[in-house]
Amino acid sequence: GENVEQHPSTLSVQEGDSAVIKCTYSDSASNYFPWYKQELGKRPQLIIDIRSNVGEKKDQRIAVTLNKTAKHFSLHITETQPEDSAVYFCAASYGYGNNRLAFGKGNQVVVIP
């Protein structure tokens, strides 16, 4: 199956600075890479995703980049705000029809006001 590694495990940033989370994956057949944000006590929610035919995607302060050759993808959050504090999970699709997702272990991001 797919193996997704996520680094660092905890990230503290000053409000207004940028945060970057990196993930690697192992299955070259993976074609869908979502990022989920989970606030304390809440369900994971999709914040951005990218497909394998695209190298970069941006949505306001959030961007994701994908390097298929190196099998890694990254989440970039600019101008961080306290409400960005959460656990972020990366994932990669795998299996028949790419219906399954393999998740990384998660990053705790703390934005310091």
Place this chain on the structure above:
Amino acid sequence: DVKVTQSSRYLVKRTGEKVFLECVQDMDHENMFWYRQDPGLGLRLIYFSYDVKMKEKGDIPEGYSVSREKKERFSLILESASTNQTSMYLCASSETSGRGNEQFFGPGTRLTVL
């Protein structure tokens, strides 16, 4: 808006009890999933269903079974609960397209086995 609901937010059971966790989605999704979430371990797939009565084992199926008799409902069964099954259980659903799709999560059930 997709809605995925789970039968309980919190559940306390005793060792050896049979436990049923239920999940319902209202968007006619083909795929449904059960995950277990533990601190530092991320989300681990227990079972996956791609159609009514169809199921596939995930990464950690031992001690669990599932049932999908209707498209909108996916149940997770702990045949004989043990203390190491104390965890947060998340259900999710998604469309099927062959290209990978967003999974929509339920609110989770925090299960404590005493």
